[in-house]
Amino acid sequence: MRVSNAIVAEVLAALREKIRPGIATIELDELARQMVCARKAEPAFLGYRGYPFSLCVSVNNEVVHGLPAATRILKEGDIVSLDFGAVYDGYYGDAAITVPVGKVSAEAELLIRATEEALYLGIQEAKVTNRLYDISYAIQKHAENSGFSVVRQFVGHGIGTALHEPPEVPNYGQPGQGIRLQAGMVLAIEPMINAGSYEVTILSDGWTAVTKDGSLSAHFEHCVAITEDGPRILSRLD
Numbered sequence: 362m363r364v365s366n367a368i369v370a371e372v373l374a375a376l377r378e379k380i381r382p383g384i385a386t387i388e389l390d391e392l393a394r395q396m397v398c399a400r401k402a403e404p405a406f407l408g409y410r411g412y413p414f415s416l417c418v419s420v421n422n423e424v425v426h427g428l429p430a431a432t433r434i435l436k437e438g439d440i441v442s443l444d445f446g447a448v449y450d451g452y453y454g455d456a457a458i459t460v461p462v463g464k465v466s467a468e469a470e471l472l473i474r475a476t477e478e479a480l481y482l483g484i485q486e487a488k489v490t491n492r493l494y495d496i497s498y499a500i501q502k503h504a505e506n507s508g509f510s511v512v513r514q515f516v517g518h519g520i521g522t523a524l525h526e527p528p529e530v531p532n533y534g535q536p537g538q539g540i541r542l543q544a545g546m547v548l549a550i551e552p553m554i555n556a557g558s559y560e561v562t563i564l565s566d567g568w569t570a571v572t573k574d575g576s577l578s579a580h581f582e583h584c585v586a587i588t589e590d591g592p593r594i595l596s597r598l599d
């Protein structure tokens with residue numbers, strides 16, 4: 362899982378460098394697929410429940426599962442979430458980042474920062490002395506203290522020889538509740554945070570989740586191994 366997640370991290374780092382006004386979101390999908398194949402791995406999302414691309418690209422009010430398209434051109438002021446997964450030797454990796462396109466609004470900057478901070482605060486709680494929802498609570502508290510709301514309809518997940526394994530990892534919950542965390546578990550922790558209300562709706566393409574109120578949404582994700590020595594982030598470049 363270190364290998365598959367390292368590949369995911371490399372791909373996301375390369376995609377981040379490509380983000381600029383004028384790029385079509387399909388170009389990001391193509392680069393991601395080329396990179397993963399060059400590393401003798403496979404895209405994890407392609408064909409998953411019929412998903413037709415390798416990458417999810419969710420712009421502005423899109424929360425997750427945005428479909429790359431040649432007609433979708435990024436413009437200055439957009440924020441764009443990139444979610445990518447890879448399989449290597451049967452093991453899955455999965456991570457996401459949200460990136461500003463050029464100069465963005467102060468609200469957009471705050472939302473991106475608060476979502477990434479919430480992810481890292483959640484990760485800090487991924488330790489053997491804790492229970493699952495200690496992670497959830499840390500994320501929710503930071504998102505809501507920052508004036509934002511936590512998406513309920515999508516959650517993080519266990520990950521291993523399948524993309525989605527038990528347990529579900531909600532981004533909201535009560536501290537001290539949920540299963541006991543144990544060394545050897547790997548969790549995909551992935552806060553999806555909205556600037557407005559937490560409600561989302563799915564577009565008629567069957568995939569794209571958008572905020573009901575049209576507000577901006579941000580998404581960050583890491584795969585984290587729980588060890589006796591604390592959380593170890595697998596989907597990060599050293």
Ligand code: MF3
Nearest residue numbers: 405406409410412417444455
């Ligand atoms: N990264 C997403 C997740 O964690 C997976 C995208 S779903 C897919 O659930 F269908 F697009 F693959």
Ligand code: CO
Nearest residue numbers: 455549551582
């Ligand atoms: Co995930």
